[in-house]
Amino acid sequence: MPVTPSPYHRLNPLTKAVIATVGSIGAFVLGGYVGPIAIMVIMLLLAWRAGVLARLARVSLLLTLPIAISVVLVSVFTRAGTTVLFQIGPFDATAEGVDFALQTLVRLFAISLSIGLFIMTTEPRAFVFDLERRGVPPRAAFIAVATIEAVPTLVERATMISESQRARGLDTEGSFLTRVRGLLPIVGPVIIGSLTDVEERSLALESRAFSRPGRRHLLWAMPDEGWERVLRWVLFVLLVGAAVARLTGRI
Amino acid sequence: MTRLDLEGVGFVYPDGTRALDGVDLTIGAGESVAIVGQNGSGKSTLVRHFNGLLRPTDGRILHDGEDVADVRTAALAARVGIVFQNPDRQIFAGKVRTEVAFGPKTLGRSATDIEAATRDALAAVGLSDAADANPYDLGYSRRKLLTIASVLAMGTPVVVLDEPTTGQDARGVARVQQVLAGLVADGRTVIAISHDMRFVAGSFSRIVVMGGGRILLDGPPAEVFAEPAWPVLASSYLEPPYAARVGARLALGSTPTETALVEALAARG
Numbered sequence: 001m002p003v004t005p006s007p008y009h010r011l012n013p014l015t016k017a018v019i020a021t022v023g024s025i026g027a028f029v030l031g032g033y034v035g036p037i038a039i040m041v042i043m044l045l046l047a048w049r050a051g052v053l054a055r056l057a058r059v060s061l062l063l064t065l066p067i068a069i070s071v072v073l074v075s076v077f078t079r080a081g082t083t084v085l086f087q088i089g090p091f092d093a094t095a096e097g098v099d100f101a102l103q104t105l106v107r108l109f110a111i112s113l114s115i116g117l118f119i120m121t122t123e124p125r126a127f128v129f130d131l132e133r134r135g136v137p138p139r140a141a142f143i144a145v146a147t148i149e150a151v152p153t154l155v156e157r158a159t160m161i162s163e164s165q166r167a168r169g170l171d172t173e174g175s176f177l178t179r180v181r182g183l184l185p186i187v188g189p190v191i192i193g194s195l196t197d198v199e200e201r202s203l204a205l206e207s208r209a210f211s212r213p214g215r216r217h218l219l220w221a222m223p224d225e226g227w228e229r230v231l232r233w234v235l236f237v238l239l240v241g242a243a244v245a246r247l248t249g250r251i
Numbered sequence: 252m253t254r255l256d257l258e259g260v261g262f263v264y265p266d267g268t269r270a271l272d273g274v275d276l277t278i279g280a281g282e283s284v285a286i287v288g289q290n291g292s293g294k295s296t297l298v299r300h301f302n303g304l305l306r307p308t309d310g311r312i313l314h315d316g317e318d319v320a321d322v323r324t325a326a327l328a329a330r331v332g333i334v335f336q337n338p339d340r341q342i343f344a345g346k347v348r349t350e351v352a353f354g355p356k357t358l359g360r361s362a363t364d365i366e367a368a369t370r371d372a373l374a375a376v377g378l379s380d381a382a383d384a385n386p387y388d389l390g391y392s393r394r395k396l397l398t399i400a401s402v403l404a405m406g407t408p409v410v411v412l413d414e415p416t417t418g419q420d421a422r423g424v425a426r427v428q429q430v431l432a433g434l435v436a437d438g439r440t441v442i443a444i445s446h447d448m449r450f451v452a453g454s455f456s457r458i459v460v461m462g463g464g465r466i467l468l469d470g471p472p473a474e475v476f477a478e479p480a481w482p483v484l485a486s487s488y489l490e491p492p493y494a495a496r497v498g499a500r501l502a503l504g505s506t507p508t509e510t511a512l513v514e515a516l517a518a519r520g
Contacts, residue, residue, distance in 0.1 A: 157340065163304050164341040167333040168405065169357035171325035185353070188343035192387065196339065 006121075008050035012224040013127035014134070015232055016118050019046070022235045023114030027107045029242045030251065036106040043113035052120045059120075060112040068105050075101035124149055130222045138216055146201070153197075154190060161189045253314050253330045253408045253440065254280050255301060261309030261464075262296055270296040272464040273310070280408065283431065283441045285451035288461035289488040294444045295336075297461070298411045301442070302331035329358050332402035336413040336444075338394040347373070347389070347397055348382045354405035365404075372404035375430055392423040399430060409440040416447050428454050448492045452476060452507035462487035477505035 008016075023043055027036040047056040079101075081094025128145040132138060165185045166172055172182035245251045255278040262271040270293045278284055286294045299305040300312055303324040311318050314330055332354070335341050344350035351369045360368065373379045376396040381389060386397055395418055402410060415427045424447075431454055434441045445451050451458055451472070458475040460468035460483065467483050468475050475484075476495040484491060491499075491507070498506030503515035 160335070160337075161340045161343075163299070164333070164335045165343070166304060166324045167302055167328055167331075167335070168354040168401065169325050169328035171323065171357070185343045189340055193339050 006050045008046055009121045010223070011121075012222055012228050013122050013130045014224070015228045016122050017127065018232045018235050020114045020118035022239045023117075024111045026239055026242060027110035027114070029239065029246050031107070031246070032103065033106060035242075035251075036103075036110040039110040040106065040113055043110070043117050047113070047117050047120075050117070050121050052117070056113060056116050056120055060109060060116050063116070064105075064108050064112045068108060071104050071108070072101045075104060126220070126222060129218055129220050130224075132216075133218055133222065139211070142205070142210070146198075150194070154194060157193055158186055158190050161186045161193075254278070254316070255331075255409065255440075256313040256316070257297075257300070257310065258313070259310035260297075260300060260307045260312065262293075262300070262305060263308045270464050271300075271307070274464070274466060276459065276466060276469075278409075278440060278442065280440055281435070281438045282457060283435050283455045284443075284457045284459060285455040286442065286444045286459045286461060287446065287448070287451060287487075287489060288467075292461040292487060293464040294461055295413060296464075298333060298413065298442065298444060301409065301411060302327040302333060304333075325357070328354075328405070328407070330407055331409040331411060332405045332407035333411040334399050334402045334413060334415065336417065338391070338398045341398045341401070342386045342394060345385055346382075347378060347384050347386055350386055350397060351401045351404045354401055358405060368404040368406060372400040375403055375433060376400045377426055391418045392420060395419065396423065396426060399427070403430070403434075407439075409442065410434055412441070412443040414445055415443055416445060416450050424450065448476070448490065449494075449508075452492045452495070453510075460484065460487055460489065472507040473505040473511070476507040 023039050027039050030036060030039075044053060044057070047053040076093045076097040077088070077091040079094055079097030081092075081096030083095035084092045085095055085098065086093050124145055128136075128141045131144070132141040136144075162172060162182070165182070170182050170185060171178050242251070255276075257274050257276040260271055260274040260276075261269070263269045272293075274293075274297065276297075286297065288294050296305060300307060303312075303319060303322065306320065311320060313319065314322075314327070319327060342350055344353060348369055351372050352365050355365045355368045369382075370379070373382055376399050378389075378393060378396055378400060381393065381397075386394055389397065395415070399412065399415065412427075412431075415431075416424045419427060428450070431441050431443070441455075443451070443455065456471060458468070458470065458472055459466055460475060467487060468480055474480070476491040478499045481491060490496075494509045494512040495505065495507045498504065498512050498515060501516075503512065503519065506512040506515050
């Protein structure tokens with residue numbers, strides 16, 4: 001087990017995955033304001049405990065804002081309602097639209113905080129190895145870890161490709177439109193390069209007997225305390241309970 | 252013509268790694284300069300400053316005496332073209348011709364100029380026969396030559412090549428040397444990063460040795476590869492070319508190339 005900076009980091013990866021899943025699905029199931037805001041507060045408290053509060057808040061805002069802006073615009077001006085707040089051309093901004101937009105926003109933030117906290121506090125390999133220890137086939141585990149780890153690699157590759165295109169005069173420093181135009185010549189090499197990488201990595205793995213059948217010994221042992229197992233089940237039951245209550249109209 | 256001046260240039264990456272530390276360097280118009288050094292010595296970081304891909308955290312960069320701190324990379328690209336090491340991180344077009352035309356097109360050249368520049372650049376690297384091929388149908392060596400052509404077509408007064416001979420067979424290396432000689436003959440400035448000491452000794456009039464983000468040696472091949480400089484080269488995990496080592500063993504003085512070695516032997520009689 002690698003050195004980790006906080007007790008939250010040291011939780012079993014599956015526990016953190018369950019917290020993220022219950023937080024994300026829970027925000028949708030509960031709806032309204034109280035449930036998603038409670039989830040947001042819990043996630044922010046956990047992030048504070050894990051020492052990633054500022055980073056999580058910043059990343060969550062950055063990830064959610066583009067979607068949030070479009071959600072607000074679409075909901076406020078297109079949602080049918082009786083209370084018109086103001087008009088822009090043919091579009092009415094209704095109180096019902098504002099209410100719907102706000103509810104969607106708190107859900108989005110609750111989801112991004114839940115998932116963000118998991119990503120920032122969990123080593124992808126630790127999560128996948130833990131799943132492998134629980135019986136997930138090595139091939140599936142590899143696909144999962146390769147997918148998770150592909151993101152920073154893709155970002156690095158995109159940066160390098162962007163540099164090479166900028167060196168040939170592609171302007172990516174101007175307006176929003178200029179930046180979008182600058183993205184097009186980057187997409188091709190990123191995808192082709194990634195496919196080549198996948199092919200080469202597969203060959204390298206096969207040459208090291210990756211698909212050999214039989215049991216594997218994992219050298220990385222993840223702690224999984226009894227109370228964590230209880231917590232996971234409690235969270236799962238709470239989520240199911242909330243879903244049932246929602247379906248039956250009790251909340 | 253573009254003269255490059257670096258004055259006390261330092262660069263620290265966001266993760267805190269100091270890649271350049273007080274680099275003072277002047278590269279005159281029309282010079283051919285090789286930059287060598289171990290991995291992580293700051294070579295690639297240095298050349299990315301020439302066209303503004305990276306901006307110095309200390310010091311300044313001047314093009315013909317003008318501080319380029321506020322000039323966009325898109326504008327600097329008309330003066331300094333950079334060929335990156337990995338062709339697969341540069342090529343994006345479905346046709347060789349389109350790939351080569353991309354640079355002059357972004358620089359706003361006329362259709363006639365773009366066509367002529369594309370044709371000439373492809374001829375220079377020996378890819379005229381592949382103008383309509385898909386770049387990914389070419390072998391690695393030819394894809395690398397394609398990236399060189401795509402920068403040559405821009406007609407920049409300064410051309411920077413990052414590891415131009417990596418992955419090239421003898422024919423490819425000869426082709427690269429021929430291209431470089433053509434550029435130098437045209438009066439263009441050529442700068443290359445390389446780990447191939449034989450190539451740099453034979454193709455460049457000046458060699459800059461880097462280590463730890465600083466310039467350790469700077470001079471003509473005969474000086475940089477002369478025996479007294481070997482400890483400095485060793486500190487950057489570099490070995491002088493074979494011809495230089497043979498010349499030193501035979502007490503022939505500094506013989507960085509085979510030609511210099513043969514001439515020294517002939518002179519000895």
